[in-house]
Amino acid sequence: MPDTAPPRAGLPSALADRLRAVLGTKGLLTDQAAIAAHSTDWRNLFHGSALAVLRPATTAECAEAVRLCAEAGIAIVPQAGNTSLVGGSTPLGRGDEVVLSVARMNRILEVDPVGMTMTVEAGAVLAAVQQAAAAADCLFPLSLSSEGSAQIGGLIGTNAGGNTTLRYGNMREQVLGLEVVLADGSVLDLMRRLRKDNTGYALRQLFIGAEGTLGVVTRAVLRLMPRPRDIQAAFVALPSVEAAVGLLNRFQRLDGDSLAAFEYMARFGIELVLRHIPDVKDPLAQRHQHYALVELASPRPDADLRGALEGVLARAMEEGLVLDAAIAESETQRLALWRIREEHAEAQKREGASVKNDVSVPVSAIPELIARGIAAVRRIVPEVRPCPFGHVGDGNIHFNFSRPEDMADDAFLAHWEAIADAVNAEVRRLGGSFSAEHGIGRLKTGTLAEWRAGTELETMRRIKAALDPRGLMNPGKVVPAS
Numbered sequence: 001m002p003d004t005a006p007p008r009a010g011l012p013s014a015l016a017d018r019l020r021a022v023l024g025t026k027g028l029l030t031d032q033a034a035i036a037a038h039s040t041d042w043r044n045l046f047h048g049s050a051l052a053v054l055r056p057a058t059t060a061e062c063a064e065a066v067r068l069c070a071e072a073g074i075a076i077v078p079q080a081g082n083t084s085l086v087g088g089s090t091p092l093g094r095g096d097e098v099v100l101s102v103a104r105m106n107r108i109l110e111v112d113p114v115g116m117t118m119t120v121e122a123g124a125v126l127a128a129v130q131q132a133a134a135a136a137d138c139l140f141p142l143s144l145s146s147e148g149s150a151q152i153g154g155l156i157g158t159n160a161g162g163n164t165t166l167r168y169g170n171m172r173e174q175v176l177g178l179e180v181v182l183a184d185g186s187v188l189d190l191m192r193r194l195r196k197d198n199t200g201y202a203l204r205q206l207f208i209g210a211e212g213t214l215g216v217v218t219r220a221v222l223r224l225m226p227r228p229r230d231i232q233a234a235f236v237a238l239p240s241v242e243a244a245v246g247l248l249n250r251f252q253r254l255d256g257d258s259l260a261a262f263e264y265m266a267r268f269g270i271e272l273v274l275r276h277i278p279d280v281k282d283p284l285a286q287r288h289q290h291y292a293l294v295e296l297a298s299p300r301p302d303a304d305l306r307g308a309l310e311g312v313l314a315r316a317m318e319e320g321l322v323l324d325a326a327i328a329e330s331e332t333q334r335l336a337l338w339r340i341r342e343e344h345a346e347a348q349k350r351e352g353a354s355v356k357n358d359v360s361v362p363v364s365a366i367p368e369l370i371a372r373g374i375a376a377v378r379r380i381v382p383e384v385r386p387c388p389f390g391h392v393g394d395g396n397i398h399f400n401f402s403r404p405e406d407m408a409d410d411a412f413l414a415h416w417e418a419i420a421d422a423v424n425a426e427v428r429r430l431g432g433s434f435s436a437e438h439g440i441g442r443l444k445t446g447t448l449a450e451w452r453a454g455t456e457l458e459t460m461r462r463i464k465a466a467l468d469p470r471g472l473m474n475p476g477k478v479v480p481a482s
């Protein structure tokens with residue numbers, strides 16, 4: 001839950017001198033304003049406190065800084081773009097940690113368009129990685145609304161998903177090689193560019209999704225894909241959530257190879273975007289309660305995806321699954337359709353307090369989840385405004401709830417736990433997960449302890465103890481203390 005920090009103590013001056021000698025003045029921030037900027041999360045829910053912000057420019061600097069902190073027994077919070085939605089990237093309120101930002105390590109080191117790989121540093125911003133891939137006539141397929149800020153280290157740290165997981169998988173699937181600074185400052189070099197490599201334990205997988213609790217990712221080798229030459233997108237009005245799942249299924253059966261994204265949105269989310277984000281227009285003349293954004297993509301220029309898209313939509317309309325649709329006629333229009341989806345999180349933030357549930361269930365159970373989840377939350381806050389949206393193709397719904405119009409933020413947030421519990425009860429009943437893609441951070445450690453209790457949690461604790469025996473890497477995140 002959100003918290004407020006007590007006053008901070010200072011960084012011991014001998015350690016500060018040694019860190020400055022390694023990192024230079026640009027690499028060690030100790031002024032209050034800079035520390036505060038790195039200690040608050042994107043949603044402004046967590047206000048932590050740190051001794052300093054370390055900003056290494058190379059792996060060697062990072063390793064030496066981690067070693068010095070380990071020697072002094074000071075805990076480290078790895079941070080990349082700081083867009084975590086679960087409080088993973090900001091320090092606790094204790095004031096005895098340092099933030100280690102990889103933002104200065106932002107170089108794209110190599111693009112290999114024949115081997116279809118890219119080698120990058122952990123502070124490279126996702127949008128820059130996408131652009132570098134496109135410049136080499138390739139695609140780096142991960143795409144999410146925070147791509148202008150989120151960085152490779154954080155995307156790996158969270159095993160980020162997004163709009164194209166349906167087609168290309170999560171971040172885990174995009175990472176071939178990895179370099180990690182371990183808790184004692186040693187460097188684990190796994191920077192291989194191989195598709196096949198069965199040589200013992202798959203160590204890199206341990207660090208993907210570990211949320212900075214096992215080490216600091218400093219470099220990665222990423223897999224690239226062929227760049228699509230035909231892309232078609234449609235904004236589709238639907239009579240129900242069931243119809244969204246039905247339409248997804250039609251596309252998977254009839255054009256599964258081309259289906260690149262299938263995102264669900266409810267009318268309330270569209271209203272918020274139209275209200276808060278300038279220059280966004282409703283693509284359809286009539287208002288509807290449910291929508292999907294569908295995208296087909298192929299590297300084949302002669303794939304005729306326009307014909308395929310129109311064909312599936314026409315048949316679905318005859319079946320009553322589709323009420324209306326707008327197909328993008330240009331790249332500008334396609335991006336405008338995506339903007340409606342991408343701005344959901346920002347628009348909801350501007351509307352006031354919300355409780356976010358990043359959950360997944362089997363795709364066929366999504367309609368039941370949404371119907372029963374809304375009913376359960378309305379028993380707690382009758383005037384709550386549900387805002388479910390997201391990656392329906394992966395069974396991953398951002399099952400968010402905005403506060404009632406006339407309720408104060410604090411009063412609504414007092415119901416946080418009750419709302420999350422009500423949604424999670426339905427998720428559990430349907431065999432789902434309480435955290436589909438955002439991770440655990442500090443927000444969901446209690447739920448992890450409850451849902452994964454027993455051998456699964458014990459195994460996580462043993463891994464943590466083996467790699468970080470003194471508990472100095474991002475304490476209080478992911479694995480709860482026993």
Ligand SMILES: Cc1cc2nc3c(=O)[nH]c(=O)nc-3n(C[C@H](O)[C@H](O)[C@H](O)COP(=O)(O)OP(=O)(O)OC[C@H]3O[C@@H](n4cnc5c(N)ncnc54)[C@H](O)[C@@H]3O)c2cc1C
Nearest residue numbers: 080081082083084088089151153154155157160161212217
């Ligand atoms: C508007 C918006 C939309 C979003 N949409 C999506 C979405 O569609 N899919 C999705 O998965 N997420 C989404 N997110 C959440 C967030 O963007 C992702 O979790 C992203 O991967 C975080 O990247 P970051 O660079 O901001 O990392 P940070 O927030 O800085 O860090 C995230 C976690 O990774 C750890 N970490 C950071 N750097 C390193 C490193 N170098 N080594 C090891 N660990 C590290 C941190 O300690 C923290 O635990 C969204 C967030 C916003 C604000």
